[in-house]
Amino acid sequence: MNNSLKKQLGIYFAVILAAIILGGSIVVYGIYDIYRLNKEQKVLMESSVTTLKSATGHLEWIDNLNISINTGSEFTGKLDPSACLFGQWLDSQDIDQIENEEIKAQLMKIIPLHEMIHHKGGDIIELIETDREAAYSIYVGEMVPTVDSIVESLNLISQEYEGMASHYGEKLEKDILWTIATAAGVIILILIAVAAVARKITREAIDPVLDVTNAIFELEKGNLSIDISSDRENEFGYMINSLSRAVKNIGSYVKDIDSIMSQMEQGNFDVELDRDFTGDFAAIKNSINGFAGNISQTLSNVSMASENVNMGAGQVSMTSQMVASGTSSQTELVDNLIGLTSEISADAENNNSSLSQAAVLFDETVQFMDRGNHEMANLSSAMDEINDTSQEIKKIVKTIEEIAFQTNILALNAAIEAARAGTAGKGFSVVADEVRNLAVKTAEAVNITVSLIENSTSAAEKGDHYARSTREVIEEISQKSGTVLETINQVAKASSKQTEAVSEINKDIEEIAGLIQTMASSSEEAAATSEELSTQTDILNDLIAQFRLKN
Structure with a gap:
């Protein structure tokens, strides 16, 4: 069966499965890319916020140092360069892995200046005790310009990170739209394929099954004159045509059997089914032929037995009369x-x-x-x-x-x-x-x-x-x-x-x-019955003579 419905449906389902796998893979890749871009954008935004907070923090740090110099109050800022927010952020970054050259250049510029101001801050705190004016002079001449330079560089870095995050956001938006569109397309293609398969199954399988069901209902009623056929070259087409041939064969068998039985009904037992009956119908053929032969043989034997009974009835009549006289x-x-x-x-x-x-x-x-x-x-x-x-x-x-x-x-x-x-x-x-x-x-x-x-x-x-x-x-x-x-x-x-x-x-x-x-x-009574039996055997012989028996 080159056009097997099973094979066709297998191809359809294979195509649908391939489309589901391909579309699913694309959608999964798009979701993964969305997750990756979202993660990158989040890291960039965190870096932008951290550098911006570091710039603000260092402005507060330098202002706190100014207050300590002018008022003699205790300095509350951090003197360890790795203890501040920027220093902690620097420890978590691998500068060599940063791809943005502007950010890398600004960081290379900031790092020595950052270490310098924290160390200088310690020196100024110690100098306040001995020479407040010298400490203030260092603060104004060296610390303030350096911190301004650091803050400016941190603002530039924050802007770069923000720009990169914005770029990733635009790309993320495009990926989300593309993934949604791909998923929708895959779903539409799957629905179209499923509809095609459903139409194929309805046309090639369900409709033939309904035709066969109607034909079987007619067979159940005893109607052998049904006409059913199919031009489909698949399992259901072959099934319908096989059923049609089977019904025609059964109808012809029934006609032959009806013809033979009609002749036997009219008393003709010299008949025989000579056509070929296939399958289980061969046993029916043998049974009918055997029945006709057995009936012919039985009626012949009955005719012979009737003649013998007629002869015996005469002898019984004579014996009965002798017995009746002896009993007196x-x-x-x-x-x-x-x-x-x-x-x-x-x-x-x-x-x-x-x-x-x-x-x-x-x-x-x-x-x-x-x-x-x-x-x-x-x-x-x-x-x-x-x-x-x-x-x-x-x-x-x-x-x-x-x-x-x-x-x-x-x-x-x-x-x-x-x-x-x-x-x-x-x-x-x-x-x-x-x-x-x-x-x-x-x-x-x-x-x-x-x-x-x-x-x-x-x-x-x-x-x-x-x-x-x-x-x-x-x-x-x-x-x-x-x-x-x-x-x-x-x-x-x-x-x-x-x-x-x-x-x-x-x-x-x-x-x-x-x-x-x-x-x-x-x-x-036996004598009388014997006479009656002789009469009845004559009648039986006349009845058997009406049948046509096999020789």
């Missing part, structure tokens, strides 16, 4: 078998009912025995409690017996003490006798109670022994009864299973009878 005799045998199984099932159900009632009665007996066992357990527990209570009563009776014994001893001691007391203790002796009698009766009652409690305890122990023995017997009977009940339940379950098995056999026989009847009906 089987139905009579099955009816007799159903009667026998019904009687067996009734006997099994009666047996199962009797076993169920026996199991219920025996289960109730076992429950009563469990209740008796529970009551005997309660009785044994009560006997244990009576035995425990008897033991506690024994302890209480023993305590009462001990109390009676102690009471008897106390009564005996009281009787002894009453006897000792004589007549005074008679009343107390009577009480002691009564207490002793009460103690004796209590001891007798305790003995009787102990005897009764021992008899009761013995009877309770015997009752507990008999209750435990009875409980063990009842538990053993209950266990045996449980075994008998389990056996009755197992027999009942076996009888129930037998009844269920007989019932299932009866159901199976009934289902067999139903199947035999169904088979008989199905045989008759």
